[in-house]
Amino acid sequence: DGFISTFTISADGATITEIATLEHDTNNSKDNSLVQVDSDTYALAYAGENDDGFISTFTISSSGAITAVRTQSLANNLEHDTLDGTYNSLVQVDSDTFALAYAANSGFISTFTISSDGATITEIATLEHDLLDNSDNSLVQVDSDTYALAYHSSMMMMTDAGIISTFTISSDGATITEIATLEHD
Numbered sequence: 215d216g217f218i219s220t221f222t223i224s225a226d227g228a229t230i231t232e233i234a235t236l237e238h239d240t241n242n243s244k245d246n247s248l249v250q251v252d253s254d255t256y257a258l259a260y261a262g263e264n265d266d267g268f269i270s271t272f273t274i275s276s277s278g279a280i281t282a283v284r285t286q287s288l289a290n291n292l293e294h295d296t297l298d299g300t301y302n303s304l305v306q307v308d309s310d311t312f313a314l315a316y317a318a319n320s321g322f323i324s325t326f327t328i329s330s331d332g333a334t335i336t337e338i339a340t341l342e343h344d345l346l347d348n349s350d351n352s353l354v355q356v357d358s359d360t361y362a363l364a365y366h367s368s369m370m371m372m373t374d375a376g377i378i379s380t381f382t383i384s385s386d387g388a389t390i391t392e393i394a395t396l397e398h399d
Contacts, residue, residue: 315365350366
């Protein structure tokens, strides 16, 4: 099952106390990637039932109370990939646009708009960037429209390798363009 929990952590890190827990998916949840949408709204990309790709949203108060907005448990989250949605890495592009690197038997980057209250999630564009293999994604923003993705692949030389690829993603998420790819390991 999928759960989201909140904790308080003392300034020195010596004390960790669980505040609240919410079961957001009654089937499965793995390869989670959580980002803050606004001051109290969060989006979670994860692999759910049958490893399909899902995005759910929650509000989390400053006291740690969690409220489901769009979740599997409410039957209203977004299933963005029905084949696979593993190895998720979700980053914010602008105030309501997000980019998700994930695996679905090959490598994908998709963009979404998510409203500030988490009630609306809309897929904008998708780029399949690795046709053979993709796992262990880590997507980071390099500058205003450039993103770097580190991942594991068998794309180069038909052997397992560490790959770094760069992409431009427009602020509205409509355009995703691969710039360069380097096998580094």
